[in-house]
Amino acid sequence: MRIPISWLAEYADLPAGTTPEALHAALVRVGFEEETVHGGEITGPVVVGEVLEFTPEPQKNGKTIRWCSVRVAPDGQRAADGGEAVRGVVCGAGNFLVGDKVVVTLPGTVLPGPFPIAARKTYGHVSDGMIASSRELGLSEEHDGILRLTEIGLDPEVGTDAIALLGLDDAAVEINVTPDRGYALSIRGIAREYGASTGAAFRDPALAVTPPATDDGAVPVVVEDATPIRGRAGCTVFVTRVVRGVDPAAPTPRWMASRLRLAGVRSISLPVDVTNYVMLELGQPLHGYDLAKLDGPLGVRRAKPGEPLTTLDGQQRTLDAEDLVITDGSGAIGLAGVMGGEATEISGTTTDVVIEAANFDPVSIGRTARRHKLPSEASRRFERGVDPAVARAAAQRAVDLLVELAGGTADPGQTWFDEAEPPAPVLLPDGAVLRRTGAEVTEAETVAALEALGCTVQPGEEGLLVLPPTWRRDLLESVDVVEEVVRIAGYDRIPSVLPVAPPGRGLTRPQRLRRSIGTVLAAGGGFEVQSYPLVSAAQQEAYGPGPSMRVANPLDASAPLLRRSLLPGLLDAVRRNRARGRTDVALFELGSVFLPVEGASYGTAELPPIGARPAPELLMRLAEDLPPQPVHVAVVLTGDRVAKQPGVAAEPVDWRDATDAAARTAAAVGAEVRFRQATPPGYHPTRAAEVLVGDVVVGVAGELLPGSVEDVPGRIAAVELDVDALIAAAPAAIEFAPISAMPAATQDVSLVVDEQVPAGEVRDALVAGAGGLLEAIELVDDYRGSGLPERAKSLTFALRFRAADRTLTAKEATAAKQAGVAVATERTGASLRE
Known part of the structure; x- marks a missing residue:
């Protein structure tokens, strides 16, 4: 502003x-x-001059200049710069006559740019100053010729200070x-x-005018917005006034044009300039219609879907059913609160003007302006909220200016539709400012600050009852009032004291554990990224097949599906890193995935009204209308685990890095995982596994299919876990066992099984059979070759036994091992290797 x-x-x-x-x-x-x-920006001697004579001088380049004699001071006086009263000036314009009053910038002047003026030789003459155009003075963009003061209704004395005359000192x-x-x-x-x-x-300038007190019906208006969009009425105030006999040739006075220019508004014509002037002065956008072009009464309604309208910028627009429009008997004649229509535009022949001052729903106007890509000074104000009580005063102010400046005659009546609701009072409890901000503001200072803002304040038993003014619809709760009090009293009065967190607050268990997962993965060398949740159908099918949620994606129409897996986004990030020369990449992401249930329908709940907090039961219905959105964590690794160094060979990543990442992630929440061979979508058929906590599958880990990611050679290790399921399966508290003072008994066992039998099943069988004495088990060898039956393998496990209360004998350890072998034989067909 x-x-x-x-x-x-x-x-x-x-x-x-x-x-x-x-x-x-x-x-x-x-x-x-x-x-x-x-x-x-203009400094120096800028004066009114009179053209005494000029001589046209054609130049070799085809241009004709004028060598002018200009009087810049009255007879017998020196000029403002101390020089002669009559100057020789070179001018390239040809739109002035002898005797014209013009603006002359004398040597020493600095024009906007900055552009200093000095006496200089040009075209064979010494030009002792410059005759200025409107653009050179910063008055407008007009540059077809120099500024002739008679054309703007001025006939000042020669030598008058032109800076003050034209308002350039403001x-x-x-x-x-x-x-x-x-x-x-x-x-x-x-x-x-x-x-x-x-x-x-x-x-208050709104109190300086006196509008009619009654509704006498200037131009009939029918407000048809009886069914508000999403709980909000489109139009709450509509005022019309009529001014007849306006002189269409009346110029905009210099003072008004100067103020509009400084305010950043271009002067167009007097009726249009008046509406812009009042809008800037009072904050109420106005619109003017040519009364002769109106067909019957005005109306306010929602547009018909596909209804056409040609706006003032000459563009034909196709309207939406949510657009609010102004109508007459011919149909839509303007986009309410945004831009008027071409059909009823004020032109150079308009003599009877209808002034409209209305109040429209901010949300509706904001959406219309963005929908049609049509921002305007009016929509900028309406979408932020306009004072509904100022409409009549603004209309009267415009009428008064048109009567005064354009010779019009105002009709005595007005149309006044007003269904604006008054602001609701807000209770400011005693001590609320101190409790909320720590600033010590007395009650007298509080009342003074609020009254300075236009509020009405009444003391009550529990505090101050504050009635916000009509232009402050944002003051809804006591915290809003507290903010205003401190703003006026001074933000510097808020002490720099760290707040004390109330007891019983803090992060929830899932929040703490999710942070722990991120910390552990980052400590292991991973970089956290946030990828887009929208993926293509091919990406969804590759890594998250199943029912998908489709949404409108204006940024990329090829990716309309909400992700079921985090891997597509991570793999895109890996590919971009590889394209930029980073070969060893370790990325992870914590984020939501979207898993709609087959056959369920979503997005059918009624949307809540805008501008008010929805009721708890409505929020619950909206939550039930959304698909499940569990939090997942995914890790992707590619390149070398160990970089090549002198004497050290490079070690590329493989499936073991994925299972290790899964184990570390589970450990961060206090869970222990095991792996079961599987073939998840997108993974290598023999180098992938399901990740389990107990009997609950919480994710997958392994290597992706070779060549599945474009431009990323070598192996890609990946793991994706359902964090919500992992936390739910993890123990509520981590229990630490005391370190035993008893010695351990270790034994190995080699079992021969069919090569298709997963080692994890054999391990689980040994654990189940060995009983409580088994403290730890680890697979130490997987042998396949001579000495074994065809299509068989030998799995060697290291077993560690320990009793909490005694030293185990070799016989007890052997018995426990044999019990484990017996269960493994029963479940997997294993036999002891000879």
Whole structure:
């Protein structure tokens, strides 16, 4: 928002000589962000001159210049720069006549750019200054010729200071207005904030006009938004006024054009400029219609799907059923709150003007502006919230300006539709400011701060009852009021004290364990990444086959499915790393996957209304309408586990790295895993396994199919675990057994089994048969070759036995081992190797 200083001074008492820097500082104190300063860039002697004579001089390049004699001071006086009253000036423009009053920049002037002016020789003459155009002065983009003051209704004395005459001595400060403070997109709102910041007197411009008190029906209006979209009415206020006999040739006065320019708005025509001026002044967007082009009464309704509308920018738009439109008997004539229609546009022949001031739903206007890619100054304000109580005053202000400046006559009546609900009062409990912020603000200071913002404050038994003003719809709860009190009282009053966490709070068990998993994997050399949750059908089929959720993905239409596995995103990251020269890659990700149930339908629950917190039962229904979204962790490794070094051969990653990562992940939550050979989708048929905690399958680990990832050669080890299932299967608390003082008895056993029998099954059988004396078991050898039957293998296990209360004898250890062998023989057909 740009704020011309002279305009602000009309409604707030600015100290004499207030600089842009001082104004910025005052607004920063109440929470606005400083941007830049506009205007006030011209310095030096810039005066009104009179063209006495000129001589056209054609040049070799085909251009004709004029060698001019210009008077820049009255007879008998020196010029503003101390030089002669009559100057010779070279000018390339040809749109002026002898006797015209023009703007002359004398030597020593600095124009925007910066562009210093000095006497210099050009085209065979010494040009002692420059006759300026509107663009060179920063007044507009017009550069077809120099600025003739008579064309803008001015006939000043020669030698008059043109900087003050044209308002070029004014400046505007620009601030960043956050979305929750739409009231600050107006001089009215900024003047109030300046007064709250500095204590300066504030005069509300909305109170300076007196609109009609009754609804006399200027232009009939029918508001048909009887069925609000998602619980919100599209239009709550609609005011119309009529001004007849407007002079279509009336120029925009210099002071208004200057202020609009400083505020960043281009001057178009007087009726349009008036609506823009009032919008900037009061924050209420207005729209003007040519009364002669209207067909019957105005209406407000939702658009019909596919309904066409040509907007003021000349674009024909196809409307959506959620768009709010203004209509007459011919159909839609404007996008409400965004842009008017071409059919009823004010033109150079318009004499009767209809002024519209309305209040529209912020959410609806914001969606329409984004849907049609049509941001405007009006939509910018409506989507942030406009004061519904200022519409009538804004319409009256526009009427008064058109009557004064364009010679119009106002119809006495008005159309006034008003169903805006008043703001709800908010209770500010005693001591709330201190409890929330730690700032010690007295009750008197609290009341003064809130009243400075326009609130009405009444003391009560439990605290202060605060009635927010109509332009502060964001003050809904006590915390909002606390924020405003501290903002005005001063953020520097908040002490720098670390808050004390209340007892009984902290991370939940799943949160703590998920963090532990990330810490363990990072400590093992992995890098955590976050990949996109949307994948293609081919990626889904390769690593997460099953029912999928399809969503609209405007960024990549080839990836419309919510992932069932984390591997596609991780493998994309591996491929990008390999493409950039990183050959040894270890990545992991913790994230949600989406596992819809076969045959179930999702997305059928009614969406809650916008702008209000949904009820708990509605939130529960929405949660039930979503597919299961368990948290998974996945690890992908490629390249070398051990890099090649002098005397050390490189060791590429393989399935063992995957099972090791799975074991370390489980250990992070206090669980112990075992592996069972399997062939998950996308994995190598003989180098992959299911990961189990007890009898619960929590994931898979192993090597991926060779060549399955484009541009990634060699083996790729991968593991993916269901973190929620892993945590659920893990013990609630980790139990540590005391270190035994008794010695261990170790024995080995070699068993011959069919080569198709997994070693894990043999191991499980030995554990089941050996009983409680078995402390540890480890596979130490897998032999296949001579001395064994065809298609057989020999598995050697190292067994460690220990008793907690005595030293085991060799006989007891052997008996336990033989019991284990017996169960292995029964379950797997194993036999002792001779």
